[in-house]
Amino acid sequence: MPAIGYVNKLDDGSYRGTLRTLSISAALKIMPNKEKKPDSDQPDYRVYANGAEIGGAWIRKNKENGADYVSVSISAPEFGPRRLFANLGRAAGSESDDEFAVIWNPTE
Template identity: 40%
Template structure:
C-alpha cells in the first residue's frame, strides 16, 4: 500500500492534512457534506485552497464489515484520470484521529 498523504480528524467531523504526490503537494480539507440528499450524494467534499477537487463516501468493508472512507479526486494537475484513495488508520501515530491516504489503483 502506498501512502500519498496524511490527515487528522477535525472537530467538525471532517479531516484536514496533506496530499503528497511527486508533482503535487497541497493542503486538503475533507469536509462533511451537510447538503447530502439521498444515496447518490457524497458523504464528504474535498477542497484545496477553496476549490473543490473531489469527494468521499463512507463504505463498508467486505471482509470485516467495518466502515471506511473512499476518496476520489480530480483536478487538472492530476491529468485526465481520477485519483482514488482510502483513509487508513495510522497505528501508534498521533492518536486515534490520524489517517493515511492510501492510494487505490482502481482501473
C-alpha cells in the same frame, strides 16, 4: 499501498491535512457534505485542496469486518483526464484514532 498524504479527523467530523505526490503538495480538507439528501448518490464529504473543490468521499463498509472507512475520489488538471482514488486508513506507527493516511488505490 503508498500513502499520498496524511489527515487528522477533527471534532466537527472533517479531516484536514496534506496531499503529497511527486508534483503536488496541497492543503487537504475533507468536509462533511451538509447538502446531502438521504438515500442519494451524493458524496458524504466534499474534498478541497488549497480552497478548490477537487472531489468527493463516501463512507463505505469493509466487506471482511463490517467497519466503516472513507473512500476518496479526486480529479484535478494535474492528473489529466484520470481520477485519483484513495482510502483513509490508520496511519502506520500512529497510536491516535484520529490520524489517517491517504492511501492511494490505483484502479489498474
